[in-house]
Amino acid sequence: MATIVKETQSIKQALVLINGIDTGKFPRLLSRILQKLHLKDEHSFNEEEKEKLQAALSLEKQDLHLVLETVSFILEQAAYYNMKPAALQQQLENVHLNQEKSEAFALAWTNMGQDIVEKLRQNTFAPKKLENIGWCLNLEMGQSTQAKMKSPHAILELGVNSEDSENTEKIFVEFNHGELLEFYNKLETIQAQLDSLT
Amino acid sequence: MVCNLEGTCSMSHRSCFLGARMPLEVDLMVKQLKDLDKEIFRKILKAVVNSLEGKDSTESVRSIAETKSLSEEQLSCILAGMYTLLSEALRLPQSSLKQEVFKDDLRDLRIPEEYISDFASVVFGSRRSVLEAAALQKGNRLPSLQDFRWRVDVAISSSSLTRALQPSILMQLKLSDGEAHRFEVPVAKFQELRYNVALILKEMNDLEKRSILKIQD
Numbered sequence: 001m002a003t004i005v006k007e008t009q010s011i012k013q014a015l016v017l018i019n020g021i022d023t024g025k026f027p028r029l030l031s032r033i034l035q036k037l038h039l040k041d042e043h044s045f046n047e048e049e050k051e052k053l054q055a056a057l058s059l060e061k062q063d064l065h066l067v068l069e070t071v072s073f074i075l076e077q078a079a080y081y082n083m084k085p086a087a088l089q090q091q092l093e094n095v096h097l098n099q100e101k102s103e104a105f106a107l108a109w110t111n112m113g114q115d116i117v118e119k120l121r122q123n124t125f126a127p128k129k130l131e132n133i134g135w136c137l138n139l140e141m142g143q144s145t146q147a148k149m150k151s152p153h154a155i156l157e158l159g160v161n162s163e164d165s166e167n168t169e170k171i172f173v174e175f176n177h178g179e180l181l182e183f184y185n186k187l188e189t190i191q192a193q194l195d196s197l198t
Numbered sequence: 199m200v201c202n203l204e205g206t207c208s209m210s211h212r213s214c215f216l217g218a219r220m221p222l223e224v225d226l227m228v229k230q231l232k233d234l235d236k237e238i239f240r241k242i243l244k245a246v247v248n249s250l251e252g253k254d255s256t257e258s259v260r261s262i263a264e265t266k267s268l269s270e271e272q273l274s275c276i277l278a279g280m281y282t283l284l285s286e287a288l289r290l291p292q293s294s295l296k297q298e299v300f301k302d303d304l305r306d307l308r309i310p311e312e313y314i315s316d317f318a319s320v321v322f323g324s325r326r327s328v329l330e331a332a333a334l335q336k337g338n339r340l341p342s343l344q345d346f347r348w349r350v351d352v353a354i355s356s357s358s359l360t361r362a363l364q365p366s367i368l369m370q371l372k373l374s375d376g377e378a379h380r381f382e383v384p385v386a387k388f389q390e391l392r393y394n395v396a397l398i399l400k401e402m403n404d405l406e407k408r409s410i411l412k413i414q415d
Contacts, residue, residue: 038358080360120358124366126382133391137401145333147289152402155340156395160381171379173371174340177402184399186346187392190367193350194385197365 004077004088005095014070017063019098025056026101030108033071037079038119044068078109079117085110131168132159154180214303215295216286227279228307230272238267239276239313246280247320250288252332287321288329297322341373 005011021029036044045053045068054064078088089106093099134157140149158171175183216224231239241262248255263273287300297318304314320329347370353362367383383391 076358080358082359082361117359120356121353121362121364122384123356123358124353124364124382124384126366126368128379128381130369130381130383130387130391133387133394135394135398137398137405139405143337145285145289145336146330148291148294152405153339154398154402156398158379158381160379171371171373172340173373174342176342177399177406179342180395180399180402183343183346184392184395186348187388187395190348190350190388191392194365194367194388197350197352 003094004081004083004091005074007095010066011070011095014066015095015097017059017067018070018101021057021059021067021101023100023104026104027108029053030071030075030104031112033068034075034108034112034116037072037075037116038123044072074105075109075116078113079120082117083109083113085113125163128160128162128169130158131161133157134159152177214306215290215300216283216303220307221279221282221286223275223278223282224307225279226275227283228309230276230279231309231313234276235267236312238262238265240316242273242276243280243316243320246277246284247325247329249281250284250329250332251325252335283317284320285333287317288326288333292322292326339374341375341377343371344374345372346370 018026033044050061050064053059054061057064057067059067074092077083083091085106088109089102092102092105097105136155136157138153138155140151140153142149154175156173156175158173159168160171161168214220241258245255245258245262248258259273259277262268263270268276287295300321301314301318304317305311309317349368351366351368353364353366356362365385367385367388368380369383370378370380372378
C-alpha cells in the first residue's frame with residue numbers, strides 16, 4: 001500500500017497545526033469538508049465562514065488555508081486508493097498525527113467514505129450530458145401537402161447540459177412509428193452491451 | 199338529386215375537389231387550354247410533374263419559353279394552374295377521390311377531354327407513389343434523426359479514483375436539419391430513455407388500433 005501522505009515540509013507543518021486544533025471541533029470540520037469533496041469547483045467554505053473558522057480555531061489566515069488544503073488532500077487520497085478506515089488511521093499515525101485526530105479521520109471516513117467514492121465514480125467530464133427526457137405523442141391529421149392523414153408522430157425532447165454553463169440546451173427530434181422502432185432497436189443493442197459488462 | 203327505381207334517393211353534396219371556390223390560377227389556365235398545342239401541353243405537364251417530384255425543372259421551362267409559341271404570361275398561367283390542380287388532387291388520398299369523380303370534375307371545368315386523360319394518368323398512374331412520397335418530404339416537421347452513433351465506455355481510473363470501473367455511454371445524433379449533437383448519457387439516464395421510448399411505442403400501437411383510425415372517409 002503506497003503511503004498516501006509524504007512528509008514534505010508543508011505537510012509536516014500542517015500536521016503540527018492539525019494536532020493543535022481543539023479535538024471537539026475537529027469532527028465537524030472533517031464532515032463539512034467531506035460533504036463537498038466530490039464537487040470540482042466548489043470550496044468547502046466561503047470567505048465569511050473562513051474568517052469565523054480563523055477565530056474559532058485560533059489560526060492565522062495562511063495557517064487555516066494550509067490546514068484546509070491538507071485535510072482535503074488526505075481525504076482525496078483516501079478516496080483515490082479506496083482505503084479502509086483502519087489503514088487510513090494507521091498511515092496518519094505513521095506521519096505523526098496524534099491518535100485522537102487519526103481516529104477522527106477514520107470515523108468520518110467510515111461514515112461517509114463509501115458515499116464519496118460512489119459520487120466520485122459518477123463524475124465524468126464530457127462536453128455535454130443528458131439531463132432530462134420529455135416527449136409527446138401527436139396524431140398528424142393533415143398538412144399543406146397531404147390531407148386526411150392519420151399518422152402518429154412522437155417528439156422527443158432531450159435536455160442536454162454542458163458543464164460550464166447552467167443553460168440546458170433542448171434538442172427536439174421527431175419520429176414516426178418506423179423511425180422510433182429503429183431507434184428503440186438501437187437502444188436495445190446498447191443495453192445488450194451494458195449487460196455483457198456485468 | 200338522383201333517384202333510382204327502387205325508390206332510394208341520393209343527393210350529391212360534393213363540390214369540386216378543388217374546393218367550393220375555384221382557385222384563380224386554374225380558371226386562368228382553363229381559358230388558355232382551348233387553343234394550346236398538344237405537344238406543348240405535354241411538355242409543360244412533364245415540367246410540372248418533375249417539380250412536384252422534387253426535381254429541378256428550370257431548364258425544361260426555359261426551353262419551352264424559348265420556343266416562342268406562347269407569351270410569357272400565357273406560360274405562367276398554365277404552369278400555375280396545372281401545379282395547383284395536380285397538387286390539390288394529389289393531396290387527397292385515393293380512397294377519397296376516385297378517378298371517375300376526378301374526371302367528371304375536370305369535365306365540369308370544361309377542360310378538353312384529351313387533356314383530362316393526361317391529368318388522370320398523372321394523378322392515378324404509376325408515378326402516384328413517387329409523387330406522394332415527395333409531398334410528404336416537403337411537409338413541415340421538426341428535425342428527424344438521420345444518423346445515430348454510440349459507444350459504451352468503461353472508465354477504469356480517473357484523477358479522482360484509481361479504480362473507478364464506471365460504464366458510461368457516448369451518443370452522437372445527426373439530425374435532418376444538419377445539426378449534430380454529441381453528449382454523454384449516464385447509465386441511469388439511459389435506462390430512463392429506453393423506458394420512455396418503449397412507452398411511446400406502446401402508446402403508438404394502442405393509438406393505431408383504436409377505432410377512430412378505422413373510420414374511412
